Amino acid sequence: MYRVGVIGGSGFETLISGGSRKRDSGRYGTVEYIEGYIKGVETIFIPRHGFKHEYPPHKIPFKAMINLLNKLDVDRVIGVSAVGSLREDLSPGSIAIPIQLIDYTIRRDTFYEDHPFHVDVSRPYCRALTRILLDKAGELGIKVEYGLAYVATEGPRFETPSEIRMFKVLGGDLVGMTNIPEAVLAREAGMHYALITLVTNYAAGMQDLVNMDEVYKISKMREKDIFRLVEESIQVISSSNLDDECTRFRERFREVSR
Numbered sequence: 564m565y566r567v568g569v570i571g572g573s574g575f576e577t578l579i580s581g582g583s584r585k586r587d588s589g590r591y592g593t594v595e596y597i598e599g600y601i602k603g604v605e606t607i608f609i610p611r612h613g614f615k616h617e618y619p620p621h622k623i624p625f626k627a628m629i630n631l632l633n634k635l636d637v638d639r640v641i642g643v644s645a646v647g648s649l650r651e652d653l654s655p656g657s658i659a660i661p662i663q664l665i666d667y668t669i670r671r672d673t674f675y676e677d678h679p680f681h682v683d684v685s686r687p688y689c690r691a692l693t694r695i696l697l698d699k700a701g702e703l704g705i706k707v708e709y710g711l712a713y714v715a716t717e718g719p720r721f722e723t724p725s726e727i728r729m730f731k732v733l734g735g736d737l738v739g740m741t742n743i744p745e746a747v748l749a750r751e752a753g754m755h756y757a758l759i760t761l762v763t764n765y766a767a768g769m770q771d772l773v774n775m776d777e778v779y780k781i782s783k784m785r786e787k788d789i790f791r792l793v794e795e796s797i798q799v800i801s802s803s804n805l806d807d808e809c810t811r812f813r814e815r816f817r818e819v820s821r
Contacts, residue, residue: 564604564605564801564802565637565638565639565800565801565802566604566605566606566607566635566636566637566639566801567601567604567605567606567607567637567639567640567641567797567800567801568606568607568608568609568632568635568637568639568640568641569601569606569607569608569609569640569641569643569793570608570609570611570628570640570641570642570643570745571608571610571611571641571642571643571644572610572611572612572643572644572645572782573610573614573616574786574790575608575610575643575790575793576597576608576610577790578601578790578793578794579597579599579600579601579606579608580599580600580601581599581600582597582598582599582600582608583597583598583599584596584597584614585597585598587627587631587634589627589630589631589634590630591624591626591627591630592624592626592627593624593627594609594624594627594628594631595609595610595613595614596608596609596610596631598635601793601794601797602794602795602797602798603798604797604798604800604801605801606797607631607632607635607637609628609631609632611623611628611644611741611745619718619719620717620718620719620740620741621670621717621718621719621740623741623745625672625744625745625748626672626674626744626748628745629745629748629749629751629752629754630674630752630820632752632754633752633754633816633817633820637754638752638753638754638755638810638813639692639754639755639800639801639805640749640754640755640756640757641692641696641756641757641758641759641793641796641797641800642742642745642746642756642757642758642759643758643759643760643761643789643793644739644741644742644758644759644760644761645739645760645761645762645763645778645782646659646713646737646738646739646760646761646762646763647721647722647737647738647739647762647763647764647765647766647767648736648737648738648762648764648765648766648769649714649727649730649731649735649736649737649738649766649769650736651765651769653708653711653736653737653762654762654765655762655763655764655765655777655781656761656762656781656784656785657706657708657761657762658700658705658706658707658708658759658760658761658762658785658788658789658792659707659708659709659711659736659737659759659760659761659762660688660693660696660697660707660708660709660711660757660758660759660760661688661711661712661713661736661737661742661758661760662686662687662688662693662709662710662711662712663687663711663712663713663734664684664687664712664713664715664742664743664746664747665712665713665714665715665730665733665734665735666715666743666747667714667715667716667717667726667730668715668716668717668743668744669717670717670743670744671744672744672747672748673744673747673748673751674748674751674752674816674819674820675751675819678819680815682747682750682751682812684746684747684750686808687746687747687750688746688756688757688758689754689755689756689757689805689808689809690806690808691755691803691805691806691809692755692756692757692800692805693709693757695796695799695800695803696757696759696792696796697709699792699795699796699799700792702795703791703792703795705788705791705792707792711736711737712734712735712736712737713735713736713737713738713739713742713758713760714730714733714735714737714738714739715738715739715740715741715742715743716738716739716740717740718740718741719740721767722738722766722767723767723768724767724768725768726767727766727767727768727769728768730766737760737762738766739760742758746758750809750812751812751816752812752813752816752820753809753810753811753812753813753814753815753816754809754810754813755805755809755810756809759789759792759793761781761782761785761786761789762781763777763778763781763782764777764778764781
């Protein structure tokens with residue numbers, strides 16, 4: 564059985580039994596996390612924005628988070644994130660799993676800052692881990708939209724209507740502020756990483772204004788389904804032999820992270 568990492572918002576700690584809250588300070592910064600068990604599987608939960616929601620999107624310690632998971636010998640990671648929809652047919656409350664990324668940030672976090680090495684991100688998310696999530700969602704009767712492109716923006720502000728029109732032309736389906744550099748760093752570290760997103764609103768220009776009360780309401784309405792999907796998938800993720808496509812950079816990463 565392999566350890567599994569979960570990076571998401573607050574609330575996931577309620578799924579963890581025998582958990583203890585810990586703090587790790589390393590070369591890339593400090594991360595607070597919970598170590599415990601979900602369905603008998605050893606699980607590391609990292610609240611992306613911190614336990615007190617103290618980190619805005621552009622100040623999340625992404626490198627420290629991914630490096631911590633590596634130190635704890637975790638290479639199977641589920642990310643959970645709220646997003647906006649760029650499509651009329653993808654309404655608030657929808658659960659979606661992307662397969663592609665468009666980077667519209669100015670963040671350039673990489674573990675290879677001082678190394679002439681290029682990481683292939685043709686497929687930025689783990690296909691094997693994604694397939695487990697999709698199959699389990701089908702078993703549970705949870706509808707999941709699949710095959711979408713996530714547009715990452717800098718934040719902390721929301722996008723303008725003109726930017727949203729541009730993202731649509733570029734082929735974007737979802738927009739959010741946190742999956743860059745998270746997904747890319749996980750790939751650099753040779754991890755199996757997949758993302759579950761919850762659509763909490765239509766993007767700017769597609770609805771009158773982005774209402775944070777409405778975003779919170781949608782999140783609370785669907786969080787039980789997302790919690791259930793993660794909880795019921797985790798044993799399969801922990802026990803399955805996943806393909807090696809995602810892990811081919813692991814040894815190089817361990818060289819630079821020593």
